[in-house]
Amino acid sequence: MDTTVASVFCDSYDEKKVDAAVRRTIDLLGGIGSFVRPGMTVLLKPNLLAGTDPKKAVTTHPTIIGAVARILIAHGCSVLIGDSPGAGVRYTPASLRRAYRRSGITPLGNIPGVSLNYDVSHTTCASPDGTVVKRFLIISPAVSADAIITISKPKTHLLTTYTGAVKNLFGLIPGHEKSLFHTRFPEAEVFSEMLIDLHGAVRPVLHLMDAVTGMEGNGPMSGKPRDIGLFLGSTDPHALDYVVSSVIGIPPESIPTISAAKRRGLLSPDPLILGDDPASLHLAPFRLPDTKRPAGLRMKMMRRILSRLQHSGRSITPYPAVIPAACIGCGACERICPVDAAVLRNRVAEIDLSLCIRCYCCHESCEAAAIGIRDSLLSRLLFGSRQ
Ligand code: SF4
Ligand code: SF4
Known part of the structure; x- marks a missing residue:
């Protein structure tokens, strides 16, 4: 796997700055044509944990999602924005409508070529190389789309210490089905092995990350927003999480998804970083959750x-x-x-x-x-x- 991580400074959600940062990030990785072809339907999978004000940094910022969507549309793709929010809400068209509205995503559905997902069915998907799970129920649009592009948000996490590119995939599990995985895998280590199996089932073509603002403390829902000032991308979610967790001062080896990737030989010890050097931001370490x-x-x-x-x-x-x-x-x-x-x-x-x-x-x-x-x-x- 190509472990290149593209990193571009972006210090606000100003639309022009975001457009430029998103475009440069994708160009550093070879351009959007390296990942999708005209005519494809692409599922954009943000972090939509709950419908909350974008200022709270719980969800991927709508300005970022809009910038990625416009690049895809200009390339001749159709865009579907979809996720299964995780915060104890039923996975229904009504709850999706509420989450889109409260997280500022609803207006994106007015961009020609962009639609918001309201299909709440699910489909079984195999993860042939899975070590703890070999079959997952996945939200149907993630299975029917020609390609998936994720846009995660770096946050601290009470259970897994950190949530980023890999943990974001958990939103592809429909509604309360997520609870079953918490019951089966209550320890963060095995839960993280499951997340890597999930990646094997869905294999997004590109992982982008809205790290303009992240979250510290008792994330992923109730922590405090912390400015980071980056937009990043990679085809390798483990390399992306490794780079970002290092930047925000959470030792990568303390993050169970990264340790699990390392045990499986999926983590490059030295990802190549293109673009702006994230280490030059010299951020003070993020405050960990009270559980860690x-x-x-x-x-x-x-x-x-x-x-x-x-x-x-x-x-x-x-x-x-x-x-x-x-x-x-x-x-x-x-x-x-x-x-x-x-x-x-x-x-x-x-x-x-x-x-x-x-x-x-x-x-x-x-x-x-x-x-x-x-x-x-x-x-x-x-x-x-x-x-
Ligand atoms: S503790 Fe929170 S989630 Fe539970 S019922 Fe009360 S307000 Fe709702
Ligand atoms: S098992 Fe405990 S921590 Fe988990 S949702 Fe239930 S009460 Fe909360």
Whole structure:
């Protein structure tokens, strides 16, 4: 695989700047004709985790999606924008309409040649080389399109530490089907192996990344936006994630998708970077999620030891806690929880920690920021209080 990563400075979502950065990035990789032919239908797969204001940096910015779409249209392609939002919402035309509207994507459907996906069917797709999953249910437009181009967003992530090009693919799994994978693979390491198998099932022709602004802290939903100032692209999602995680100060080896790619021999130790040097940005490291504090390695070892001594190592793993005063009773956490640990009682969410597998989907799904992350007493005794 070609491990070249194109990187171009872009310090705002001003349309002219974005157009220039997107065009230069794609040109550095050989031009759009290297990936698609005129007449093709191309699925543009942004990160549409939830319908939220683009300023919150949860979703791929609509200006970026529009710039990529216009390049494809000018090349003679048709563009379909599609994703299955992950935040505990049902995968229905109505929920898609809401997500498009709230994330500023709706007007893109007015560009001639561009449509927004409302097909909520799914199709089985094989991943012949998969090591933990060999067949996936995938949203149908990703299977019927002639090519897929992803546009991810770099963010911290409570479960996988970082989400970028590889983790973005999880949005191709329809609706609540995602919860099944959290149940089957509650540990980030095996979950990440599954994501690599998923890549093998869909094989996008190009991975682009909106790193004009990313997210730090308790991402992917409730962290804080952080300016980065880059737009990037590569045909290799692992090389792209490796470069971006290094730029934002998250050691690549601490990211389970990157470690999994390395174990499988899919990670080039030295990706070639074309364009602007991202290291020259000298960014201060992104703040990690509360679930991945610096004592992570020590905690991980302790968890392994405890898991042998106890029924499980959950006793020192940070846990989700409902803030009742902030809960609006929307039920998103109840719908997304893969093990029915989150339930609504009298229109306020409650979490049964004896069932909870610490996948943090409820935190990710809560638009009211009513689910916090807490350390257990044992964890506080062993590692001290979180700052
Ligand atoms: S905690 Fe309350 S507001 Fe948050 S997702 Fe659950 S029900 Fe909705
Ligand atoms: S309650 Fe536990 S198992 Fe359920 S979604 Fe939240 S973190 Fe995951």
